[in-house]
Amino acid sequence: MSVPITLDAAGRKGALATHRLAGTRARRAAPGFSLIELMVTVGVAAVLSTIALPSFMELIRTNRLITAADQFNADLLIARREAIKRNTRVLVCPAGTTAGRCGSGASAWAGGWMVCYDNDFSGDCDDSTSTNPNPIRKHAAIDSSLALTGPSSVARFNANGTQGDAGAASLTFTVSGTWTGSSSYVGTITATGDVSMVKG
Numbered sequence: 001m002s003v004p005i006t007l008d009a010a011g012r013k014g015a016l017a018t019h020r021l022a023g024t025r026a027r028r029a030a031p032g033f034s035l036i037e038l039m040v041t042v043g044v045a046a047v048l049s050t051i052a053l054p055s056f057m058e059l060i061r062t063n064r065l066i067t068a069a070d071q072f073n074a075d076l077l078i079a080r081r082e083a084i085k086r087n088t089r090v091l092v093c094p095a096g097t098t099a100g101r102c103g104s105g106a107s108a109w110a111g112g113w114m115v116c117y118d119n120d121f122s123g124d125c126d127d128s129t130s131t132n133p134n135p136i137r138k139h140a141a142i143d144s145s146l147a148l149t150g151p152s153s154v155a156r157f158n159a160n161g162t163q164g165d166a167g168a169a170s171l172t173f174t175v176s177g178t179w180t181g182s183s184s185y186v187g188t189i190t191a192t193g194d195v196s197m198v199k200g
Contacts, residue, residue: 061145061177068142069175069185072113073197075137076155079115080193082136083157089118090136091125093154100125100135102154109148109173112141123154142175149174150187161193174200 076092083090095112096103102114102124116125116135128134142148150173156164163171168191176184184200 061179061182064143065146065175065177065182065185068146068148069187069197071139072148072173072175073187073195075113075115075139076187076189076195078137079155080157080161080195082115082117083159084161086117087159089121089159090157091116091118091123091154092157093125094150095138100128104152106149106152107147109150110142110146112139114138118156123156145178147174147176147178155189157193163189163191163193176200 079090079092091102092113092115093102094105094108095114100114100116102116103111114125114135115137117132118124119126125134151171155171158164170191171189173187174184175187176182185197186200187195187197189195
């Protein structure tokens with residue numbers, strides 16, 4: 001029910017109407033935050049983010065490390081499986097500067113690696129063909145915050161699943177972070193071709 005606005009003799013609004021208009025303005029101004037409340041909220045958020053940021057960064061780094069170790073381990077297993085399936089030698093090697101060719105050096109693995117067949121037993125990837133593409137798998141360089149080291153030459157899987165030449169020793173690979181306090185993962189290929197990846 002609306003309240004009539006009364007005017008006095010001079011044509012001015014009566015006290016009731018003036019009071020009603022003032023109440024409407026007061027209600028409209030109520031919602032929202034004051035500047036002090038906003039500054040306190042921002043300050044609390046800044047403190048909480050400062051506390052949480054180091055833990056969040058450590059989580060990201062650790063996930064990158066675990067992912068790189070898992071991917072490398074998976075490719076070693078694929079290489080062994082492919083050697084048995086193809087009944088020929090399959091290599092795992094650091095990617096070289098020439099496309100489709102192996103590189104060398106213990107630290108070259110961080111620049112990426114390949115799984116490729118070596119039918120001619122040359123110790124390098126065979127040329128790719130339209131019916132038999134080579135490399136079988138190729139992995140790009142790992143994140144710059146990580147390091148991957150391994151043997152200075154290729155890792156070989158024979159047709160029977162063994163590793164390297166007759167009586168070859170085990171090969172060791174290490175995936176680690178470059179930051180202080182980083183954990184590491186150590187991959188091993190035994191002479192019999194068994195592949196493992198464990199936390200160091």
